[in-house]
Amino acid sequence: MNTLSNPYVLPAIIAVTLVTVAIGFYGLRLARTTSDLLVASRVVSPTWNAAAIGGEYLSAASFLGVAGLILKNGVDMLWYPVGFAAGYLALLLFVAAPLRRSGAFTLPDFCEVRLHSRRLRKLATLFVIFIGWLYLVPQMQGAGLTLSTLLGAPYEVGAVLVGTVVTANVALGGMRAITFVQAFQYWLKLTALAVPAVFLVLQWQVDGRPPITPPDGPVFRETTTVVIDHPATLTLGDGTTLDVRPGDELTFAAGDPVPEVSTVASARGMDWLLPGSFGDDEHGLFASYSLILATFLGTMGLPHVLVRFYTNPDGAAARRTTLGVLALVGLFYLLPTLYGVLGRVYTPELLMTGASDAVVVLLPGAALGDGLTGRLLAALLAAGAFAAFLSTASGLLTSVAGVISTDVLGRGSVRDFRRATLIAGAAPMLLALYISGLDVSQVVGLAFAVAASSFCPLLVLGVWWRGLTDVGAAAGILAGGGAAATAVLVTVFGPPLHGWPAVLVAHPAAWTVPLAFAVMILTSLATRERVPTTVGAIMLRLHAPDSLRF
Amino acid sequence: MTTSGAPTGSAGEANRPQRTRIVLAEVARQRGNGDRTRRELAEQTRVGDALVRGLVRAQLALAIRLSVVVAIGLGGLPLLFAIAPPVGTAKVFGVNLPWLLLGVAAYPFLVGVGWIFVRFAERNEQDFSALVRQPDR
Numbered sequence: 001m002n003t004l005s006n007p008y009v010l011p012a013i014i015a016v017t018l019v020t021v022a023i024g025f026y027g028l029r030l031a032r033t034t035s036d037l038l039v040a041s042r043v044v045s046p047t048w049n050a051a052a053i054g055g056e057y058l059s060a061a062s063f064l065g066v067a068g069l070i071l072k073n074g075v076d077m078l079w080y081p082v083g084f085a086a087g088y089l090a091l092l093l094f095v096a097a098p099l100r101r102s103g104a105f106t107l108p109d110f111c112e113v114r115l116h117s118r119r120l121r122k123l124a125t126l127f128v129i130f131i132g133w134l135y136l137v138p139q140m141q142g143a144g145l146t147l148s149t150l151l152g153a154p155y156e157v158g159a160v161l162v163g164t165v166v167t168a169n170v171a172l173g174g175m176r177a178i179t180f181v182q183a184f185q186y187w188l189k190l191t192a193l194a195v196p197a198v199f200l201v202l203q204w205q206v207d208g209r210p211p212i213t214p215p216d217g218p219v220f221r222e223t224t225t226v227v228i229d230h231p232a233t234l235t236l237g238d239g240t241t242l243d244v245r246p247g248d249e250l251t252f253a254a255g256d257p258v259p260e261v262s263t264v265a266s267a268r269g270m271d272w273l274l275p276g277s278f279g280d281d282e283h284g285l286f287a288s289y290s291l292i293l294a295t296f297l298g299t300m301g302l303p304h305v306l307v308r309f310y311t312n313p314d315g316a317a318a319r320r321t322t323l324g325v326l327a328l329v330g331l332f333y334l335l336p337t338l339y340g341v342l343g344r345v346y347t348p349e350l351l352m353t354g355a356s357d358a359v360v361v362l363l364p365g366a367a368l369g370d371g372l373t374g375r376l377l378a379a380l381l382a383a384g385a386f387a388a389f390l391s392t393a394s395g396l397l398t399s400v401a402g403v404i405s406t407d408v409l410g411r412g413s414v415r416d417f418r419r420a421t422l423i424a425g426a427a428p429m430l431l432a433l434y435i436s437g438l439d440v441s442q443v444v445g446l447a448f449a450v451a452a453s454s455f456c457p458l459l460v461l462g463v464w465w466r467g468l469t470d471v472g473a474a475a476g477i478l479a480g481g482g483a484a485a486t487a488v489l490v491t492v493f494g495p496p497l498h499g500w501p502a503v504l505v506a507h508p509a510a511w512t513v514p515l516a517f518a519v520m521i522l523t524s525l526a527t528r529e530r531v532p533t534t535v536g537a538i539m540l541r542l543h544a545p546d547s548l549r550f
Numbered sequence: 551m552t553t554s555g556a557p558t559g560s561a562g563e564a565n566r567p568q569r570t571r572i573v574l575a576e577v578a579r580q581r582g583n584g585d586r587t588r589r590e591l592a593e594q595t596r597v598g599d600a601l602v603r604g605l606v607r608a609q610l611a612l613a614i615r616l617s618v619v620v621a622i623g624l625g626g627l628p629l630l631f632a633i634a635p636p637v638g639t640a641k642v643f644g645v646n647l648p649w650l651l652l653g654v655a656a657y658p659f660l661v662g663v664g665w666i667f668v669r670f671a672e673r674n675e676q677d678f679s680a681l682v683r684q685p686d687r
Contacts, residue, residue: 075646075648075649078648078649078652078653078656079628082624082656082657085657085660086656086660088660088664089620089660089663089664090617092664092667092668093613093616093617093664093667094613094617097671273646273649285628285632288628289625289628292624292625292628316672316675319668319671319672320668322664323661323664323665323668326660326661326664327661330657330658330660330661331657333657334653334657337649337653464610539602539606540598540602543602543605543606543609544602544605544678545675545678545679546675547675547679548679
C-alpha cells in the first residue's frame with residue numbers, strides 16, 4: 001500500500017494527540033472543584049456545546065466505517081448515517097428539554113430522580129457500564145487497525161496508545177477540558193473529510209468521470225498486484241473460477257473486472273446501486289427496520305450523550321443545542337457517502353480484501369497518486385480518524401467513569417473520579433487486545449440496539465407517563481436490555497447461526513425494543529400502587545417552562 | 551422525601567460560603583421556590599394539576615405528530631422500495647433516487663422537522679407561562 005511510505009501520517013497523528021492533551025491541560029488549570037471537573041460549571045455556551053456533542057458522537061464507525069460499508073454493500077448502508085443523525089431528532093422530540101430540567105447528570109441519576117429507587121439505579125449503572133464498554137472496544141480496535149494499515153505498526157500499539165492518551169486526559173482534565181477538546185474535534189473531523197473530498201471530486205472530473213457502476217461490475221483502474229493471505233475461491237470477470245492459496249500473487253491489468261472473492265461478502269452491480277440487498281434477501285426488510293429502530297431510538301440511551309445535556313443552562317437551551325447537533329451531524333454525514341462511492345472507482349481492490357474500513361484513508365493516495373497533495377490529504381484523513389477515536393473514547397470514558405465513581409466506588413469526589421477513570425479505561429483496553437476479530441460497525445450497531453431496548457423506554461415513559469413504577473422500569477430494562485445484551489454476546493462469542501435465528505440475533509432491535517416497552521408498561525400497570533407519590537411534582541418540574549423555575 | 555416545588559421559603563438559610571458536598575441527583579431538589587402566583591401549581595391543587603396535564607399532553611401530541619411525519623417520510627422508504635421497485639431505479643439529476651433521498655435529502659428533512667418542533671414546543675410553553683402569570687395582573 002502506497003501510504004506505508006507516507007512521511008506525513010505520523011506527525012499528523014502526533015499533532016492531533018498533542019493538541020488534544022494540551023487543551024486537556026489548559027482545562028485542568030480551570031478545573032478546581034468537583035462541579036467544575038464534571039459539568040464545566042454549566043457555563044458552556046450552546047454553540048460550543050453543540051459542536052462538542054457532535055465531536056463526541058462522530059466515532060470511528062462514522063468516520064471510517066460508514067464509507068467502508070457503502071463501498072462494500074451500497075445504498076442500503078445509507079441507513080446507518082441517516083439513523084445516527086435521526087437519533088438526535090428522537091432525542092429532541094421526546095427527552096431533551098425535560099431531561100435537562102430533571103437535573104439528572106447520568107442515566108442512573110434519572111432513575112433516582114424520577115422513581116426514587118436505589119436498586120433501579122444499580123441496574124441502570126450496570127447497563128451504562130455494559131453499553132459504554134461495548135462502544136469503547138471498537139474505538140480502540142479502530143485505532144489499532146488504522147495504525148497498522150497506515151504505518152505497519154502492530155495492532156496492539158494503536159489500541160494501547162489511544163487507550164492511554166484518553167484515560168490520562170480524562171483523569172486529569174475531566175469534562176471541562178473535554179468540552180473544548182470535543183468541540184475542536186468536531187471541526188477537525190469535518191475539515192479532515194471535507195477538504196480531501198473536494199480534491200477527490202475534482203480529480204474524478206479530471207479523469208473524465210469514470211462510471212461508478214460499470215455494466216460488468218467494478219474494474220481495476222491501473223495494474224494491480226494482489227497477494228493472497230487466505231485460501232478462497234475467486235470468480236473472475238469471464239465467469240471462470242480460480243482457487244487461490246496463501247502466498248499466491250495475482251496481477252490484474254487496468255480495465256480488468258475485480259473478481260468476486262468467496263470469503264468476502266459484497267454487493268455487485270445492480271445490487272449495490274439499488275435498495276433491497278441488505279443482508280440476506282428474504283430478511284432484508286426486517287434487518288433494515290431493525291437497524292432503523294436501533295439507531296433512531298438508541299442515541300438517547302447512549303451514556304456519553306446524556307451527560308452532555310447537563311451542561312446546558314436550561315431546558316430550552318437543551319432543545320436548541322440538540323437542534324444544532326442534528327444540523328452539524330447531518331452536515332458531516334453528507335461526506336462519508338462520497339468516499340464510499342468514489343472508493344468504488346479508485347480502490348476496488350478493497351472489495352477483494354474485505355478491509356473496506358480503510359477506504360477513507362487510502363482513497364487520496366489511490367485517486368491522486370503518490371504526489372505531495374495525495375500524501376498531505378492522506379495525513380489529514382489519518383489525523384481526522386485519530387480525532388474520532390480520541391473524542392468518542394473520551395466522552396464514553398467520562399460517562400462510564402462518572403457512574404463508577406458515584407455508584408460503585410464512593411461519593412463522586414475528584415479522587416474517586418480519577419480512580420474510576422483508570423478502571424473504566426483499562427478494562428476495554430484489555431478486551432480490545434484479546435478480541436481483535438470483531439467488526440467495528442456491527443459492534444457499534446449492537447451498542448445502539450442495547451441502548452434502544454433498555455434506556456429508551458425508561459426515558460420516554462419516565463418523561464411522559466405518570467404510571468411508570470420502579471418495578472416496571474426494572475422489569476422492562478431486564479427483559480428488553482437483557483435480551484439485546486444476550487444477542488450481543490451470542491453474536492460476538494457464540495457459534496455462527498443461519499436463517500431466521502441469525503437475523504434475529506444479529507439485528508435484535510426490532511423485537512427487543514417493543515418487548516422492553518410492553519414489559520415496562522404491563523408491569524407498571526400491575527404494580528400501580530408503587531407509583532411515586534411525588535410524580536405530580538416531578539412532572540411539573542420536567543415540563544414547566546424554564547422561566548417559571550420550578 | 552421533600553418535593554422540589556414545596557414553598558418552604560428557606561432559600562436564604564445556608565448562604566455562608568462553606569465546603570459543600572455536591573451530590574448531583576440532589577442538585578435539582580435544591581431549586582429555588584416560587585412566589586404565590588405559582589402556588590397552585592406547586593401544591594398540585596386540582597386546577598394546577600389540570601394545567602400541567604394539559605401542557606404535557608400538548609407537548610406529547612406535538613412530539614408524536616412530528617415523529618409520525620418522520621416515520622412515514624423516512625421509515626416508509628424501505629417498504630416503498632420493496633413494493634415499488636421502479637422508485638428505486640428512477641433517476642433525478644443522473645443519480646438514482648434512493649441515493650439522493652437517503653444520502654442528501656434526509657438530513658435537511660430531519661433538521662426541518664426539528665426546527666418546527668423547537669418553534670412549536672416553545673410556543674406551547676409561552677402559552678402555559680401566560681396562563682400561569684395571568685391572575686397576577
